Amino acid sequence: KNALDNFVNCRTYEHISNINKLFLNNFSSTKEHSEHGQVKHENFLNSTLKYEENSQNGSTNNLKNGKYNMYVSEGNVNINEEKYKDNNISSNNTQYNNNSSNSGSLNDEGPLWKEHIDDVVNENKKKKMNRFYLDSQATTMIDPRVLDKMLPYMTYIYGNAHSRNHFFGWESEKAVEDARTNLLNLINGKNNKEIIFTSGATESNNLALIGICTYYNKLNKQKNHIITSQIEHKCILQTCRFLQTKGFEVTYLKPDTNGLVKLDDIKNSIKDNTIMASFIFVNNEIGVIQDIENIGNLCKEKNILFHTDASQAAGKVPIDVQKMNIDLMSMSGHKLYGPKGIGALYIKRKKPNIRLNALIHGGGQERGLRSGTLPTHLIVGFGEAAKVCSLEMNRDEKKVRYFFNYVKDYLTKHLDYIVFNGCQINRYYGNMNISFLFVEGESLLMSLNEIALSSGSACTSSTLEPSYVLRSIGISEDIAHTSIRIGFNRFTTFFEVQQLCINLVKSVERLRSISPLYEM
16 A cells, blocks of 8 residues: 555656556555545455566565666656646556466556556545645655665664674675765765765764864964855854854855855955855755855865855755865755765865864764764665665756746746745755745745645744845845745656645735735
8 A cells, every 4th residue: 555655646657567566465455544534445456466476577576675666667757848747647558467477467458457546546636635745955755765775774684884793794884885985976076984974964064163173273273263154054053153152253154135155255254264164055945056166166275174065955966076176065864865864974085184073972983073883774775865866866857947947937927926036047946935925924834734835944944033044135024924935856746736836826815815915
């Protein structure tokens, strides 16, 4: 049932026959519980899914051995408008033939399979047609391929990666190093020692800023200056404020109205006592991409260290740490379809070596920079997510760009007094921040309570304060209060985007109809 739900919700297969890779052979007497009551599927499952254990295409080992793939099918899935408009899953009148020589396959011999699949699809749409996840900057779902890769390390491959005297430890250690390699390949790093695993991007940012500043300040008390921007993630801003309490000087640069930090402002802020500069790669609230390469070149020219928070960028936009002259970079697993609780800090291997103080002390793991037993299963998932992103980044980008443009065109056509925040060119198109004038953003979110959206960063959206990012790029407090953030991802469907647009227009029109400001 869960496998079928994944198929129905994601709808990423080209041919219905690939569903046979998603089922085990013990799905008899399955029941689906929903808010509408119980929908029984015993007859459907018993009559159509009796796969033999060793059938050629329907082997139950497909799930166990990781053979299925959410994007691999008999035909290529092309990202184009017609593909997204094809919201109905057509089975081409296929029927399971239990008597065929290839007992695990689907054959075009009747309408039975189509009828059953359509019933399930329709039931799913009735139950979940307005329950969509479009808050992908807060987190993303784990890609099924990632989960499949993780499962052995959550069950029978359980050795400690630091146990160097037996096979169980060697096996886990190899898995960890393979994951490092996958991350390096994603960002074009050079050496496995450049990746330090952490609990997430927040820890990576703290380790980068506090570790670097305290180390170099101890060597030279005059070195105590940091440069960053006003639109960084909260964990950067709060870490900088912590360093200020320890005597460090921090310059917070104001971006322009597009959300971009000017190179001249950075250049003019660099002083003799500057240790490092830190700028977010892709902004988590408005999706703007900073000019990372030129910032990196400037920092290299001025002989200061350059750190970037790439938790919203890794796996979504191309990153070349060598070409961009990035010295330190923070990444997060759950922002690129991996598990939560795992992140990494990239530290460039160069001469002289970049040195920093550890924040967590203990057994000396991760080159002494982050002690503690490594969570092998999370690291494996992180590495596999990076590998998948390396292969599918271009397709993902085309998909979210199409959705971005579709929503923008639809809303512009049907509504007035709307503002699309942030630069509309230098951006990641999976992030969309919109202000609907004369409509309170929180009220709009409440009216769309079955569509997961956000009024800003998930780390700060619990407060009712206007977004500091929007205020920093020159948007008034009143307009900032009218903003929401939409996040598209790899698994977003065109049906969901259509429903979002329809419901957004209805809700905005209804809320404006009772707004005295709009009538004025």
